[in-house]
Every structure is written in C-alpha cells, then in structure tokens.
Amino acid sequence: MNNIEQTHKLLLVDDESDFLELMSKFFKRRQIDIETASNCMDALSLIELHQFDVVVMDVHMPGLSGLECMVEIKKIKPDLEVIILTGHASLHTGLNGMKQGAFDYCIKPVDLDELLEKISLAKKKYALGKSNDNS
Amino acid sequence: MHKIFTALKNSLFPQQPPSLSSEELRNIFTKRYQNFKNLLTANNNALQAMAELEKMYYGGESYRMAAVRSKVSVILINVYKMIQNLLEMSEGKYSELVNTFDKITNELDALIETKATFDQGPFILPFNEVDRNERDQAGEKMANLGELSSLPGIQVPQGFVITSSATRHFLTAEQLTEINRLLQVFDPENLDELYATCEKMQNIVTKSPLPPDLEELIHLHFNRLEKQTYPGCRVALRSSALGEDTAGVSFAGLYSTYLDVNRDTIIDLYKKVIASKYGPRAIAYRRKRGYRHEDIEMCVGCLVMVDALVSGVTYSRDPSEEASEVIRINAIAGIAKGVVDGTKTTDLFLVGREKPFAVVYSEMRQNAQDHSTTAASLTYSQIKKLAETALQLEAHFGKPQDIEWSFDHQGELYILQSRPIAFHKKELSKEKTAPSASSENGDTPILFGGICASEGIASGQAFLVDSREEMLLFPKGAILILKHPLPEWAPLMGKAAAVLSENGSEAGHLATVAREFGIPALFSLQNSMTHLTNGQTITVNSSGRAVYEGRREDLLRQKSVRRDIMAGSPVQRILTESLQHITPLNLTDPKSTQFKSTWCETLHDITRFCHEKSVSEMFNFGKRHNFDKGAAKRLIGDVPLEWWVIDLADGIRQDMDIESKVVRIEDIVSVPMKAIWKGISAFPWEGPPPISARGFGSIIFQSTIRPDLDPSVASSLTTKNYFLISEDFCNLSVRLGYHYAMIEAYIGDLLTENYVTFRFKGGAADMQRKAVRAKLLADVLQKFDFRVELSSDAVLARVKKQPKEFLQQRLQILGYLIQHARQLDMVMNQPQAVEQYRLKFQKDIEEMLNPKTSAPIEEPRS
Numbered sequence: 002m003n004n005i006e007q008t009h010k011l012l013l014v015d016d017e018s019d020f021l022e023l024m025s026k027f028f029k030r031r032q033i034d035i036e037t038a039s040n041c042m043d044a045l046s047l048i049e050l051h052q053f054d055v056v057v058m059d060v061h062m063p064g065l066s067g068l069e070c071m072v073e074i075k076k077i078k079p080d081l082e083v084i085i086l087t088g089h090a091s092l093h094t095g096l097n098g099m100k101q102g103a104f105d106y107c108i109k110p111v112d113l114d115e116l117l118e119k120i121s122l123a124k125k126k127y128a129l130g131k132s133n134d135n136s
Numbered sequence: 137m138h139k140i141f142t143a144l145k146n147s148l149f150p151q152q153p154p155s156l157s158s159e160e161l162r163n164i165f166t167k168r169y170q171n172f173k174n175l176l177t178a179n180n181n182a183l184q185a186m187a188e189l190e191k192m193y194y195g196g197e198s199y200r201m202a203a204v205r206s207k208v209s210v211i212l213i214n215v216y217k218m219i220q221n222l223l224e225m226s227e228g229k230y231s232e233l234v235n236t237f238d239k240i241t242n243e244l245d246a247l248i249e250t251k252a253t254f255d256q257g258p259f260i261l262p263f264n265e266v267d268r269n270e271r272d273q274a275g276e277k278m279a280n281l282g283e284l285s286s287l288p289g290i291q292v293p294q295g296f297v298i299t300s301s302a303t304r305h306f307l308t309a310e311q312l313t314e315i316n317r318l319l320q321v322f323d324p325e326n327l328d329e330l331y332a333t334c335e336k337m338q339n340i341v342t343k344s345p346l347p348p349d350l351e352e353l354i355h356l357h358f359n360r361l362e363k364q365t366y367p368g369c370r371v372a373l374r375s376s377a378l379g380e381d382t383a384g385v386s387f388a389g390l391y392s393t394y395l396d397v398n399r400d401t402i403i404d405l406y407k408k409v410i411a412s413k414y415g416p417r418a419i420a421y422r423r424k425r426g427y428r429h430e431d432i433e434m435c436v437g438c439l440v441m442v443d444a445l446v447s448g449v450t451y452s453r454d455p456s457e458e459a460s461e462v463i464r465i466n467a468i469a470g471i472a473k474g475v476v477d478g479t480k481t482t483d484l485f486l487v488g489r490e491k492p493f494a495v496v497y498s499e500m501r502q503n504a505q506d507h508s509t510t511a512a513s514l515t516y517s518q519i520k521k522l523a524e525t526a527l528q529l530e531a532h533f534g535k536p537q538d539i540e541w542s543f544d545h546q547g548e549l550y551i552l553q554s555r556p557i558a559f560h561k562k563e564l565s566k567e568k569t570a571p572s573a574s575s576e577n578g579d580t581p582i583l584f585g586g587i588c589a590s591e592g593i594a595s596g597q598a599f600l601v602d603s604r605e606e607m608l609l610f611p612k613g614a615i616l617i618l619k620h621p622l623p624e625w626a627p628l629m630g631k632a633a634a635v636l637s638e639n640g641s642e643a644g645h646l647a648t649v650a651r652e653f654g655i656p657a658l659f660s661l662q663n664s665m666t667h668l669t670n671g672q673t674i675t676v677n678s679s680g681r682a683v684y685e686g687r688r689e690d691l692l693r694q695k696s697v698r699r700d701i702m703a704g705s706p707v708q709r710i711l712t713e714s715l716q717h718i719t720p721l722n723l724t725d726p727k728s729t730q731f732k733s734t735w736c737e738t739l740h741d742i743t744r745f746c747h748e749k750s751v752s753e754m755f756n757f758g759k760r761h762n763f764d765k766g767a768a769k770r771l772i773g774d775v776p777l778e779w780w781v782i783d784l785a786d787g788i789r790q791d792m793d794i795e796s797k798v799v800r801i802e803d804i805v806s807v808p809m810k811a812i813w814k815g816i817s818a819f820p821w822e823g824p825p826p827i828s829a830r831g832f833g834s835i836i837f838q839s840t841i842r843p844d845l846d847p848s849v850a851s852s853l854t855t856k857n858y859f860l861i862s863e864d865f866c867n868l869s870v871r872l873g874y875h876y877a878m879i880e881a882y883i884g885d886l887l888t889e890n891y892v893t894f895r896f897k898g899g900a901a902d903m904q905r906k907a908v909r910a911k912l913l914a915d916v917l918q919k920f921d922f923r924v925e926l927s928s929d930a931v932l933a934r935v936k937k938q939p940k941e942f943l944q945q946r947l948q949i950l951g952y953l954i955q956h957a958r959q960l961d962m963v964m965n966q967p968q969a970v971e972q973y974r975l976k977f978q979k980d981i982e983e984m985l986n987p988k989t990s991a992p993i994e995e996p997r998s
Contacts, residue, residue: 088320092205092248095213096241106213108206126170 010051011035011120014044014058014070015086027113033120041070048077054127055120059086059109060094068098075102082123086111168225168754169784175221175750176867176880180895180932182214182743186719187897187930193711194903194928198424198630201707202320205248208714212241215739218746225753230733233742240717240739247713251430259302259350260357263295273299275376275435280533280554287532290525292551294364295371295439296357300378302350303410303434311340315414319429327608327627330416337414342407351403354438358399361440370396370441374553375409378433390418390626390645391434396441409436420627424653426705442550444470444542446513448482452526453489453536455557455642455651456591462496463487463523466641467513481660482641483513484587493523521549529554538648558652581682583667585660588678589621589640589647592656593694595675595687596633598668601625615674617664621646621657629653634676636664636683653701658683751869754782754860769799771859780858781809787861808866808881808892809859811944815951818984821958866947870954877954883943891936892946894922896957897929908964913957916977920949929961945985952981 011033015021021037028035036051038044041064044056056074060067071083082104087094095106104123107116189207192199219233257273266274266282274282274297285292315337322333346354362369375391392412394405412418413434422429448467454460466482486497495516514522522541529537533556540553599614601607607628610616616632618625621640629635629649633656640647640659650657656678664683668674675688684691702708716738723731723741726748736742769788771779781788781799787806788799801813860867864884870877881892896913898906906929914926914933922933935946960973 087209092209092212092245095209096216099213099216105217108210122174 010053012038012044012047012051012053012056012058014038014041014056014062014067016040016059016062020059031117041065041067041073044070045073045077048074048081053078053081055104055123056081056083057086057107057116057120058083060098061088068094068101071098071103072101080127082127084116084119084123171221171225172750172754175218175225175746178214178217178221179743179747180878180893182211182218182739183895183897183930184925184927184932185210185214186740187927189711189715190719191927193708193715196701198426198701199707199711200423200426201248201428201710204707204711204714208244208248208718211718211739212244215742215746218743218750222746222750222753225750230745230749233733233736233745236733236736237739237742240742243717244714247710247717254300254304254433256304257299257301259299259305259353261297261299262357263292263297266297272378273297273301273435275300275378275433275437277374277376277553277555278435278437279376281437281551284529284532284551284554287528290528290551291548293372293439293442294361295437296361297376298354298406298436298438300433300435302353305347305350306344306407306410307341308344311344315340316429319419327416327610330419330627331604331608334414334416334419338411341411341414342404344407346403346407354402354406355399358402358438361438362399365440368398370398371402372437372439372441373397373402373405373409374437374439375412376435376437377413378431378435390415390421390623397438402438406436410434417623417626420630421649424630424701426702426707428706431706439552442542442552443544445545445547446470446518447542448513448540450522450526450539450541451536451557452530452539453557454486455538455648456588458536461489463489463493463526464642465514465519465522469513481639484641485514485519487519487523489523489527493520495519518543518549525549525551558648579684579688581684582674583636583661583664583683584681585662586636586658586681587641587660588657588681589642589644589659590635590650590655590657591679592634592654593675593677593679593691594634594656595673595692597670598672598674599670600665600668601628602665615676617668619665621659623649629655634658634678636661636668636676638662638664751782751858751860754784768858769797772798772800778857782858782860784860784862784865786863787866804861805863806859806861806866807864807883807940807944808947809861809868811883811947812859812866812868812879812881812951815948815953815984816955818948818952819956819980821955879947879950879954881943881947883940883947890938890940890943891934892943892950894931894933894950896931896954903929905961905964908970909957909961912960912964912970912974912977913953915974916953916981917949919978920946920981922946948984949981952984953977956980 011028013021013024013028013035014037015024016039018039021039025035025037036047036053038047040062044058047053048056056071058067058070062070065073067085071085074081074083083102085095085098085103085106086109087098087106088109095108098106104126105119107119185207189204189211192203192207215237219230219237222230222233255272261270261274261282263282263285266279267286268279268283270282271279278297281292282297284290318333318337322329358371361371373392373394375393377391390412392409392415394401394409397405413429413432418432419429422432446467446469448465450466451464454462454464463486465485465487467485468482484497484499485495488494488496500513525541526537526539529539529551533554535556537554538557539551542550542552544550594615596613596615597611598617599606599610600617601610602619607625610628610631612631613633614631616625616628616635618635618637619639621635621637621644623645625646626649629646630653635646635650635655635657637646637657637659638661642659644659647657647659656676658676658678658681661681661683668683673686675684675686675691676682677684677691718739720738721740721744722737723735723744725731731745731748733745736745769781769783771781781804787804787809789803789805792799792803801810801817804810804813857868857870865882866880868877868879870879876896876898878895879893883890883892894917896910910926910929910931913931914924917931917933918924922935924934925932933950935943938946956977960969964970
C-alpha cells in the first residue's frame with residue numbers, strides 16, 4: 002500500500018502546449034507529481050519509464066488519437082486508469098472512450114475541481130486493484 | 137476499515153463459519169461498496185444532466201446544439217457507468233440493459249448527429265419556373281415570390297434565382313470544414329471575438345474564386361435579362377435562405393441585399409450575399425433562435441431594379457394583434473430600403489379589411505419630421521390597390537402576410553417580398569397599458585411619444601450605442617439607445633432589456649427581430665440620445681410609449697411573459713425528440729411485474745432500474761454471504777411512515793439482537809443517520825397543506841402511510857424509505873408520495889473527505905409549482921451555507937470539507953426539510969403560502985439548531 006502512495010504520479014497528454022503548462026502549474030500547486038506529453042508516442046515512452054497511476058488525455062491529437070493511444074497504454078499497463086478529455090464535437094466520443102476502457106471523461110473546458118475528484122477516484126480504483134493483486 | 141470488517145464478520149456470521157477469509161470478504165465488500173457508490177454518483181450526475189436538459193427545454197431561453205449534445209453526452213456516459221457498475225455488482229445479471237442502452241444511444245445519435253441532405257438541382261432557375269415546391273433550391277423568399285408572380289394581377293420584377301445547388305458547388309468541403317472549425321472554437325458571447333471570427337469566415341467565402349462554369353452561367357442569365365428589359369440593366373441581389381421566413385422566424389434583415397448591381401459587380405456581390413450567412417447579425421440570431429448553421433442554405437435572387445416612386449411594407453393584419461381587423465401600411469417616398477433598414481421614418485395608414493378599404497387611421501410622420509409638406513406618400517387608389525393585394529396574398533398563402541412593395545413611376549405595383557407575419561402575442565398580467573403621459577402613480581415620464589415597435593415593459597441602465605466600439609461595450613440587461621434602428625445592431629438583441637431609437641418605425645427589420653425576441657422597442661422617440669445618459673436607470677413602457685426615471689416596480693408588475701424564443705426551431709425539434717428517449721419514466725413501481733430491464737424504454741427508466749437493483753444487490757451481498765438475517769430492519773419511531781435500515785458496517789449497536797426485524801433509533805450508532813433523524817423528528821408534520829383539491833391531497837397522504845407494515849417482507853424493501861448506513865456513512869433514499877429525495881453523507885475524522893449531498897425532485901403538482909417548491913428549498917438551503925444548484929423542479933445541494941458538528945447540523949436541516957416539504961408543491965401557486973413556509977422553515981430550523989437553554993432537559997430513561 003505504501004509503495005503505491007509513494008509513487009502517485011499523473012501523466013497529462015495533450016497537444017496544446019498552453020494547456021499543458023497551465024495544468025502543470027495547477028497540479029504542482031496541489032503537490033501532485035505530474036509529467037506531460039504532447040503526443041501518444043511520448044506518452045508511451047514515459048509510461049515505460051515511470052510508474053504512473055492516472056493518465057489524463059485529450060481525445061483529439063495529431064497522429065494517434067487519444068482513444069487509440071489509450072488502447073496502446075492498456076496493452077502495456079492494463080490497470081492504469083485513463084481519464085479522457087473531450088470537446089463537444091460528437092455524442093459518441095466520450096461514450097466510445099468509456100467503452101474502450103477509460104475510467105472517466107471530462108468535457109473541455111475542464112472544471113478543475115471535477116477533474117481533481119475524478120483523478121482521486123481513479124487513484125483509489127488503481128490502488129484497490131493493486132491491493133487485490135497483492136492479496 | 138479493518139475494524140469495521142472484523143466487527144461485520146463477528147456480528148453477522150456468529151453461527152456459521154464464513155466460506156471466505158475476512159480479507160477476501162473485505163475485498164469483495166469494498167469492491168461492491170465502491171461499485172454502489174460509483175453507481176449512485178453516476179445516477180446523480182445523470183439525473184442532474186436530465187434536469188438541466190429539461191430546464192433548457194422549458195426555460196424559454198435560447199440554447200445551442202452544442203449544449204444539447206454536451207448534456208446528452210453526459211447523460212449517456214453516466215447511464216453507461218450505472219449499467220457497468222450494476223453488472224459488476226450483480227455478476228452480469230441484467231446484461232440485456234446493454235442492448236437497450238445501445239438501442240437508445242443509436243436513436244439519439246440518429247437525431248443529434250444526422251446531417252441534413254440536399255438534392256442537387258440546376259444552378260440557376262428563371263423566375264417563371266419557381267414556385268413553393270422549389271424552396272429547397274430557391275430559398276423561402278424567392279420561392280414565395282416566384283409563386284405569386286403567376287397570380288392574376290400580381291407583378292414581380294423580372295429575374296432569376298442562383299440556387300442552393302450553386303452555393304454547394306461554390307463552397308468546397310475544405311472551405312466548409314475550416315468555417316465549421318472557426319464556428320466551434322469562438323465564444324459567441326464575446327462580441328469582439330464574434331466580429332473577428334465572422335470576418336475570417338466571410339473572407340473565406342468572398343476571397344474564393346467562383347467555379348468558372350457557375351460564373352459563366354450567371355453572366356449568361358444576366359445577359360438574357362438585359363435583352364428582356366433594357367440595355368445596362370441594374371438588378372437587386374437579395375438573399376433567400378432555406379428555412380427563413382417561416383412563421384414565427386423571420387430572419388429579418390440578417391443577410392445582405394445589394395441594390396443597383398451591374399454586370400461587372402454581380403459576381404463579387406453574389407459572393408458577399410452568400411458570405412452574409414456568416415455575418416455577426418446572422419450568427420447571433422441563429423444562435424438565439426435555435427438554428428444550426430447547417431440548417432441554413434443560402435440562395436440569391438437576382439431581380440431587375442424597380443424605378444420606385446413610393447415603397448413600403450404592408451401587413452395584412454396588425455403584427456401586434458393577430459385578430460386585428462385592419463391592414464397596416466407603412467410607406468415612404470422612393471425605394472423601400474429606408475423602411476426596412478430603419479433609417480427612415482414612414483407614413484402609417486391603418487386600413488379596414490373590408491371594401492371600400494377605408495383609411496381608419498393615418499400618421500404622416502415622414503413629412504412631419506422633414507417639416508416640408510403634409511402631403512401623404514400614398515394616394516387612396518394606391519392604398520386600395522395595396523389592401524386588395526394584401527388580402528389576395530393572404531388568401532393565397534393561407535396566412536396573414538408581411539409584404540414589401542414598390543410603385544414605379546408608371547403607377548405599376550411590384551411585389552418584392554411576401555412572408556408570413558410573425559405574431560407574438562403578449563399576455564399582460566393586468567389590463568393592457570394604454571398610451572399615457574403618466575404612470576400608475578401619476579409620475580411624468582422623462583420621455584414620451586414615438587412609435588411602439590414591440591410591446592412590453594422593461595427596466596435597466598441606459599446605454600447609448602452609435603459605433604462598433606460602443607456596441608462591444610454594451611452590458612447585458614441594459615437598455616439599448618440608438619440613433620437609427622439599423623439591422624447591424626441585431627447582435628445586441630440577445631443582451632438588451634429594451635430598445636429605444638430616435639428614428640425608425642415598426643416596419644423595420646430590427647423591429648421585427650425585437651418582436652420575435654419579446655424585447656420592448658420604442659422607435660422615433662425624439663431626443664432619446666441626448667436626454668438619456670449611460671448608466672441612468674430607466675423603465676421603458678413601449679406599449680404606453682413612455683420612458684420613466686428609475687426602476688418602476690408598479691409598471692414592471694404588468695410585464696408580459698416572454699415567448700419561447702426557440703419555438704419551432706430545428707434545435708428545439710431535435711431536443712423535443714431526444715427527450716422522448718431520455719426523460720419519460722415508465723418504470724414507476726418497483727413492485728410491478730413490469731419492473732424489469734426489458735421494460736426500460738428510456739434512459740430515465742434505466743437509471744431508475746439500476747438504482748433500485750443496486751440497492752437490492754447491496755442487500756443481497758449479505759444474503760449471499762449468509763448475513764441476511766435481520767440485515768434490513770424496520771425503524772421504530774414516532775413518524776408514521778416506513779423507514780428501513782440496512783447496516784453496511786458498524787452502523788447499528790453491536791450488542792443488539794441480530795435476529796430482530798426492527799431497530800430503534802437508540803440502536804443506531806451511524807453519526808450521519810442520527811443527525812438526519814434528529815431533523816426528521818424535530819417537529820411533528822402538520823399534515824398536507826390546505827388545498828382546494830382536498831381529495832387529491834388525501835390520496836397522496838394515504839399513499840405514504842402503510843398501516844399494514846410487515847417487517848418480514850424484505851423483498852419489498854426497495855419500495856420504502858431506506859437508510860444505508862455505516863458508522864460514518866449514510867445514504868437515505870426517500871419516496872414520499874410523488875417526490876424523491878436523497879441524502880448522502882460521509883462524516884469521518886478526515887475533514888477533506890467529509891461531505892453532505894442532497895437531491896430533491898418531483899411532486900404531484902404541475903412543473904411550475906414543483907419548480908417554486910424547489911426554489912423555496914434552494915433558498916432555505918443557501919441561507920444555511922449549502923452550495924445549491926437548481927434546475928426546474930430539481931435541487932442539488934452540497935456542502936463538503938467541513939467539521940463534523942457543522943455537517944451534523946446540515947443533516948438535521950435536511951432531515952427537517954424532507955419531512956416538512958411534503959406536498960407543499962400543491963400550494964406553491966400561492967405567493968403568500970410560499971412566504972409563509974419560508975418563514976416557518978427558517979424559524980423552525982433556527983429553533984432546532986439553537987434550542988432554548990431554559991427549557992428543562994429530560995434525561996433519557998435507563
């Protein structure tokens with residue numbers, strides 16, 4: 002249990018550099034350890050290197066989309082929880098994300114309190130899964 | 137947590153050795169409990185989004201397709217989560233819900249995401265080939281004009297229509313993708329951004345070359361028109377969009393019209409008319425009226441210019457009164473542009489609808505303003521001709537018509553446009569205000585007179601606008617003061633409380649838009665720009681043609697009810713049809729044989745089903761693991777309702793008899809439940825409020841009382857009011873009669889995890905009364921530090937991260953309210969009753985939280 006607590010880490014994936022910068026500051030102010038990636042390939046590399054317990058990822062990215070990236074992440078770390086960020090573009094985007102294994106979704110522009118709450122729940126679920134695995 | 141499960145295990149499995157280790161049991165329970173909580177959260181989110189969607193629908197304010205899509209998306213995702221959590225809790229039982237959900241999702245997808253399809257046709261249609269059947273190609277305006285050109289005695293200018301097929305040929309998929317991208321990313325509330333984005337979109341259109349074949353075809357038809365008329369002929373290019381000019385939705389003056397167009401300028405100006413679809417006026421109007429951008433396709437009419445002697449607008453009935461027996465004619469010397477763009481003041485003639493078409497009233501405003509002559513702009517024979525034509529067109533189209541016309545120098549009448557009048561009835565709460573130089577209490581208005589362009593009463597701060605810069609600074613809710621009521625001020629109509637203008641008449645485009653939006657408008661009001669100053673609070677009574685200093689509550693009480701601005705729009709139609717798959721609740725009775733997953737028809741049904749079954753699954757957890765005995769216990773108390781308690785962990789005194797089917801409040805150790813119960817039992821309920829339909833109230837009252845309580849019938853548990861408790865957690869679901877309330881709380885040692893959530897929805901009365909009760913509850917809760925969200929008849933109140941004692945008091949308040957708000961909706965149409973209950977609630981709550989210390993404290997008997 003303690004190991005998980007010590008390795009709490011958030012990965013934020015979005016192609017908008019302004020958004021990444023803003024969110025990094027926001028999470029750091031709340032003592033949340035955060036890494037950022039601007040595309041799927043970078044995100045996958047970071048996941049190989051670090052122990053993350055939650056990924057927050059935009060759906061619309063150049064190259065592999067957020068949903069495609071999530072599928073790749075789940076191949077490497079099936080238990081890693083992914084929260085997807087969507088715009089208003091399509092009714093199916095968020096739902097498809099959920100069906101493909103996302104833990105939850107947030108609609109942009111993001112309500113930061115809502116996102117924090119969802120990250121916290123995702124961490125709990127991840128921790129619970131780990132705890133069950135260890136038992 | 138470990139303590140809870142050890143105790144749970146010891147107390148619930150005293151006789152039989154558990155088949156699972158305590159660690160396994162703990163993991164299973166934790167997971168199920170997490171599923172249950174996730175399901176409740178998703179249920180709350182789904183119901184909240186449904187309430188917000190209904191609020192949008194019934195609220196009468198405008199909403200955008202993006203908002204509909206977003207809310208439906210939130211509902212779908214949360215219902216999906218509920219199903220997933222229920223499936224996990226029930227080990228796959230109810231899997232048929234997935235199919236039902238997919239079916240509803242597909243139906244919603246078909247409604248919300250399907251794009252309109254258009255048939256490809258010719259790029260140009262000569263006028264003599266156009267009638268109403270061609271409106272998909274020619275647009276509403278030109279289809280109407282083409283049709284009436286074939287009527288006996290009616291003349292329209294010669295010309296042709298450049299069709300919607302031509303527009304689709306002109307604008308490539310890449311251009312439209314870029315335009316759509318721009319439309320999605322800008323904030324339409326920000327006028328600065330609106331103008332900048334519109335400029336970019338319009339540039340995409342105007343700077344794109346026309347396909348050579350289309351350009352050649354336009355020139356070919358122009359040449360043909362020139363041969364039929366006169367060398368060097370000039371034309372008017374008029375917008376004609378699909379979907380505009382339908383009843384109640386005018387799109388008046390939002391798109392561009394160009395006059396005196398020749399062969400050299402026709403191509404560039406054609407592109408400008410097409411580009412006007414993306415102008416600030418049109419974008420703001422479509423947004424306000426519930427039209428998606430893809431709902432509008434632009435066509436362009438190319439009509440030979442009329443050498444006009446006198447022009448104007450005729451309404452076959454007065455637009456402010458559908459049943460009126462007069463024809464209203466606004467006329468002006470020269471072309472009609474000055475009438476419709478609001479730059480000129482017109483003469484007014486009210487003409488009887490019966491032969492001999494007597495002029496019953498007239499105002500020679502035009503000449504009076506010019507101080508030149510008092511001669512009327514129209515002769516009687518012209519008035520008679522206009523009246524006959526108006527009735528002929530009304531009879532042909534079957535609806536009262538708004539007709540734009542010109543007489544040429546040879547005395548020939550040409551019809552330039554005919555569309556249905558958008559009537560906007562106003563229901564004043566008192567008798568209609570007559571023109572008056574003083575208000576009810578005798579005060580003299582600061583400005584008086586003018587032309588009532590849109591009836592109504594409103595108050596706000598004056599804000600003078602005479603430039604684009606000033607327009608950008610216009611504050612929401614202010615009174616717009618103008619020199620001329622030009623169509624370019626239309627983007628402000630969504631923000632203004634009322635409009636005053638020194639010029640213009642009721643026949644202008646801005647007047648039409650003001651009437652549609654239900655905004656009071658008083659035009660040709662002399663000196664309004666000089667007499668009024670920015671920030672000055674005024675009250676406008678356009679019906680009484682008066683402006684008063686300050687906010688005049690006596691007048692505002694007569695304020696009319698605003699019409700539903702979205703009525704008949706494509707977005708409203710989509711929402712109406714979508715709601716059919718979302719909000720109706722068919723699964724109302726959990727005891728019914730039809731309370732099955734296969735009977736779920738809507739998303740609301742699924743939420744209800746999942747919620748009920750999740751409670752059963754929590755209960756069945758005990759059953760499966762041999763601790764069902766006594767797990768659901770009826771609460772014995774003074775309140776004559778069914779209250780049931782399910783102990784999740786450590787919520788009941790450990791030394792009590794686990795075989796007992798009843799539990800007393802003294803046996804409860806759950807901190808949040810005890811606090812709620814303190815509120816429920818603080819004051820006795822006074823019974824249903826006195827209402828006229830006493831029988832109905834009595835039925836509701838009876839339906840909440842069950843004299844034949846049978847604690848052994850645990851299977852009907854889900855139909856009752858139940859507490860799910862642990863030492864520091866409580867989830868209370870209450871169904872009292874026709875409303876539903878839920879309180880959930882966690883009160884532990886960690887401040888950051890503490891919360892209290894309250895939901896309340898429903899009732900037996902109509903939506904308006906239920907909404908008033910919801911508002912009353914919201915007001916009370918806000919006073920006691922809750923963060924409250926109110927949507928129609930639904931209240932969501934939250935308070936979190938507060939100390940234990942503070943939250944216990946909040947739970948007491950909620951307990952009190954669920955007990956005493958029962959059936960109040962039946963009397964919420966009486967303002968004095970609302971006030972009476974507001975005061976009672978506040979007084980009782982204060983007394984409950986601060987009991988008089990002088991009262992003797994009775995020691996509990998041992």
